[in-house]
Amino acid sequence: MRTKVKVLGSVVLSLLLLGLVGCGAKKGSSSGYDADGDVVGVNDTVRFYGSDISPADEKGLLAKRTYYFGYDGFDVSDEDTLSIYAHAKRLLNGKRAHVRVEGHTDERGSREYNVALGERRANAVANILMLKGVPQDQISVVSYGKEKPAVAGHNESSWSQNRRVVIIYEVE
Amino acid sequence: MRIKMSMFGFMGFLVWCVASIANASLYVEITGGVAAGLPIALVPFGIEGSDSGSVEDLSKIIKSDLENSGQFKALNFQAIKEFPTHQNEVHYAYWQGLGIEDLVVGRVKKTGSTFSVNFALLDVIRQKSEGAARSPLLAMHFDNVRPQDFRALAHHMSDCIFEKLIGVKGIFSTRIAYVSVTEGSKGTTHTLEVADSDGFNPKPLYRSAYPLMSPAWSPDGKRIAFVSFEKNRAGVNIAEVISGHVERLTQFPGINGAPTWSPDNQTLALVLSKDGSPKIYTIDVGSKRLSRLTEGAGIDTEPSFAPDGRSIVFTSSRGGKPQIYRVALDSRKVERLSFKGDYNAKPSLTPDNKKLVMLHRDEGGLFSIAVQTLNTGELKILTRSSLSDSPNLAPNGMMVLYGSSVGGQGVLGAVSLDGRVKIRLPSREGNVQEPAWSPFVK
Numbered sequence: 001m002r003t004k005v006k007v008l009g010s011v012v013l014s015l016l017l018l019g020l021v022g023c024g025a026k027k028g029s030s031s032g033y034d035a036d037g038d039v040v041g042v043n044d045t046v047r048f049y050g051s052d053i054s055p056a057d058e059k060g061l062l063a064k065r066t067y068y069f070g071y072d073g074f075d076v077s078d079e080d081t082l083s084i085y086a087h088a089k090r091l092l093n094g095k096r097a098h099v100r101v102e103g104h105t106d107e108r109g110s111r112e113y114n115v116a117l118g119e120r121r122a123n124a125v126a127n128i129l130m131l132k133g134v135p136q137d138q139i140s141v142v143s144y145g146k147e148k149p150a151v152a153g154h155n156e157s158s159w160s161q162n163r164r165v166v167i168i169y170e171v172e
Numbered sequence: 173m174r175i176k177m178s179m180f181g182f183m184g185f186l187v188w189c190v191a192s193i194a195n196a197s198l199y200v201e202i203t204g205g206v207a208a209g210l211p212i213a214l215v216p217f218g219i220e221g222s223d224s225g226s227v228e229d230l231s232k233i234i235k236s237d238l239e240n241s242g243q244f245k246a247l248n249f250q251a252i253k254e255f256p257t258h259q260n261e262v263h264y265a266y267w268q269g270l271g272i273e274d275l276v277v278g279r280v281k282k283t284g285s286t287f288s289v290n291f292a293l294l295d296v297i298r299q300k301s302e303g304a305a306r307s308p309l310l311a312m313h314f315d316n317v318r319p320q321d322f323r324a325l326a327h328h329m330s331d332c333i334f335e336k337l338i339g340v341k342g343i344f345s346t347r348i349a350y351v352s353v354t355e356g357s358k359g360t361t362h363t364l365e366v367a368d369s370d371g372f373n374p375k376p377l378y379r380s381a382y383p384l385m386s387p388a389w390s391p392d393g394k395r396i397a398f399v400s401f402e403k404n405r406a407g408v409n410i411a412e413v414i415s416g417h418v419e420r421l422t423q424f425p426g427i428n429g430a431p432t433w434s435p436d437n438q439t440l441a442l443v444l445s446k447d448g449s450p451k452i453y454t455i456d457v458g459s460k461r462l463s464r465l466t467e468g469a470g471i472d473t474e475p476s477f478a479p480d481g482r483s484i485v486f487t488s489s490r491g492g493k494p495q496i497y498r499v500a501l502d503s504r505k506v507e508r509l510s511f512k513g514d515y516n517a518k519p520s521l522t523p524d525n526k527k528l529v530m531l532h533r534d535e536g537g538l539f540s541i542a543v544q545t546l547n548t549g550e551l552k553i554l555t556r557s558s559l560s561d562s563p564n565l566a567p568n569g570m571m572v573l574y575g576s577s578v579g580g581q582g583v584l585g586a587v588s589l590d591g592r593v594k595i596r597l598p599s600r601e602g603n604v605q606e607p608a609w610s611p612f613v614k
Contacts, residue, residue: 100404108539110517110531110561111606112386112430112443113487113494115406116450116471119427141426142404147383154559154580 053086061086066150067125069163071106074120076128084125087167088132095138098171101126103143104150106159111145118143125165140170208592209245210337212238213272216249217291218257221282227319230278230289233326233370234333237344240370240586241334241570242593247272259292259308264299273297274309274337287317289325293333309336323372343369343566347610348573349377349387349396350584354602364398366413369609371584371597377411378418387608390433396608397421397431397440408442410457422455430474434481441465441475441484452486452499466499466506476520485509485528487517496530510544512551518562522569522589529563529572529589541574543589554587555594562606573607 053061064083067076076084091097103122105114122141129139151158214231231249238244247270256262257279267275278291293310310332317325327344334342346369354361362384367374378384382401389396396411407423408431422428426445433440440457443450452465452475466472471489478485483500490497496510496519510516515533522529525546532542534553541555541563559577566573569589576585578596582603586595597604 102404107559109515109533110474110487110494112473113471113517115385115427115429116443116445116473116489119445119450120471140405142401142406143427144383144401145385147385152580154577 058086058089062090065167067165068160069121069165071159071163072117073163074124076124081128084128084167085132088129088134091129091134091138092132094172096171097169098138098140099129100168100170101129101139101141102148102166102168103141103145104148104162104164104166105146106162107146107149107154108159109146111147114145115143115147116145118145121163121165125167209243210274211247211272212244212274212276212337213247213252213267213270214238214249214276215252215255215257215278217278217280217289218255219280219282222280222287227280227287228322228326230280230291230322230326230329231276233323234276234330237327237330237342237370238333240593240595241338241342241344242588242590243334243338243570258290259294259311262294264296267296268299274333276333285318286315287319289314289317291329293336323368327368327370340570341568341612343568343571343609343612345369345613346567347393347613348584349389349608349610350604351384351387351606352599352602352604353582364396364411366396366610377413377416378409385606386430387606388432389608389610390437391435391611392437393611393613395437397433397442399429399431408440421457421460426450432476434477435479436481441477443473443475452484454501465501465504472497474518478521479523479525485519485521487519496528509546511549512544515539516542520563520565522565523567524569527569527589529565531561531563541572541587543572552591554589554591555585560585564607564609566609567612571609573609575605575607 061083067080087099091099101122103118105118119141122143126139126141130136149162150164151161214235216229216231219227235246239246254263254266256277258277262275262277273296275294275296276291277294278289281288290313292308294308295306299306312332314325324345330344331342347366348369349364349366352363352365359381362380362382363376364378364384364387365374365376377396380400380402385399387396387398394413396413398409398411400407400409405423406428408421408428409418410421411418422442424444424446427443427450430443431440438457439454441452441454444453449469450471450473452472454463454465455461465484468490472486474487475484483498485496485498487494488497491508493514494517495508496516497506497508499506509528510530513532513534517531519528519530528544528546530542530544532540532551532553534540538556538558539560540553541560542551542553544551554572555574557576560574562575564573571586571588573584573586576583578598581598582605583596583598584604584607586597
């Protein structure tokens, strides 16, 4: 449940960001948190994505397929959320398309616990796709934990490149 | 599904057939702590009817076994000036003068194409006080020994000596499984290998272009459960150790991980995330009947059966950070076991059910292998290195194998539970990780 709220939170944030960078999206006036900390008004605001993004911007957003995370972190950044929206749109437009969402961690800690952490990261991304209406059968989630590092080094700069989720099109 | 399974089996068989290709064989390196221990001397065995280079040096293998256990301090071969090969030839005063407490002598005799082997374990200290020649602590005779059996025979003799002098079963005839990772022109190859406990005689059991994880021996030593990711889907498999046949047991959406056997060989505990968060399940290996054991949000993983089979220890993030918990199989009541530090994972209980071995992150952020005494809560750190993982207990509960990293290369380490001896089993090629100690061999 907490993960979900966080994901929704970053959705709202990214929409605020959209408004700030002047893409012309109107910020949903009711979006934000209510007194209990629950996210409200998301459905009003997510609709704005798509209508005002230029084809060039969208191409850039779709080109991005790797999203990085902080140490022990599961939050998707606002920038990454926009890119994931673009992939959601693509999946909704091409019903035969199928993505694999791969979660990874850095090399520290227990192997199977890292598999669980990597899955949490992958689910954070997959949940954004599903929140935008992508059916579950177009998405598969796999976590490799620390078993498939992108970079071989043993320092923070390598670790930060290994804490990642990758969207891979199994069917374009 | 059935077709897929037999294909995996066939691949496993192929792997078994090409056993000699690219083994990441291990060698043993003692990295610290043999100063203390029982002083023992192993006299090079006498050889009749053959030249000394034609057979494995039994006394050398036994010496290395006993030293690796951390319980013995063996005399250097160079320091030995007398070479008895039978108890009747021993001048006890000589060995007493060297401070030796126990002595091993033996003879190898070639008869036809095989050998006969005699050896004796002699009590040097007690000999002094009593004068008359005492009968040996152990005297054994073996016939029809083939040259390829010499290492196994030496490990067997080490087991006998260890049990006689320490009072605990030796683990030198056991085997280890581990995952080796090698880079080649066709990318990364992951191999599940089985080797003698000292790293000799490595044999591949299963090979994949995808990661392999979490090997676990069945308590009868006949099967190894492990995780593979063919076609980027996680699955738990069971490999037959002798035939190399591999079958996929589970392939649910999400995590299929961390398999571990019940003491009766009938049930696997494993981790599935098909219903949400990763949770502990049990599966009957024969009927494949599945039962969910833990509930709630958060991560539950790395189950390991208590020696009596009535509870399971596991890692859980239910309190926010990973800690060790125990769940009773009948009542499903959960209790927390670890309290020191903010990262404890990969637990296993010693055979006497008194101690918990685990991966522990210390205040400095280093991942160490640690042991916690259950009734006092006292935590003892056995190794300090930034990247240790996968602690795995020997069947006699006296040594812990673990994965470590030296100079960026994955190596296996072993440490005695008293922390006294540390050994390393580096690979000659590639990385080795995730060691799993076999049960005692019958």
